Amino acid sequence: TQLLEQSPQFLSIQEGENLTVYCNSSSVFSSLQWYRQEPGEGPVLLVTVVTGGEVKKLKRLTFQFGDARKDSSLHITAAQTGDTGLYLCAEGKLVFGKGTKLTVNP
């Protein structure tokens, strides 16, 4: 079973700061998804990346997929309080990482 390691586990920053969270595996990903989960809700899909080296942007969020397809990162520029949540990565074989809990303070 492929294990997904997410780091950091917790991150608390001030509004306006930039941040990066990571998702790594010892095995090659078939595809990778990033989700955001708010308290009391199910995870919501942000992006799917498939090709090694791929970069996708979603407003202030930038997603990168490593060339070897074993790692991915999510970068948020000028974080807002609305970005607060649990960020999860998941690979195409039904496995989720444990997530990064992000708190953006006003």
Place this chain on the structure above:
Amino acid sequence: NAGVTQTPKFQVLKTGQSMTLQCAQDMNHNSMYWYRQDPGMGLRLIYYSASEGTTDKGEVPNGYNVSRLNKREFSLRLESAAPSQTSVYFCASSTRQGRFILYGYTFGSGTRLTVV
């Protein structure tokens, strides 16, 4: 709105009681899943159904059974609830190609289950 609907949203059971969690999707997805989410453990797959008429065990299937009633509905049954099954349960659906999920999951809003 299109999506995944789970019922009930909250449930308290006594040890040994049984219950069925219901899930329905209206996105014409072929695959459906049940996950549980516990603090520090992340989302763990209980059972999944790659297509109508098939079901397979995930990482933590013990104590659960599932039924893929039709393409839209996938239920999870606890035959004899135990305190270790206290968790938040999520149903999800997706489009798959072979063993791989093409475009990610759509999740329901969860069922918060407490077994006392």
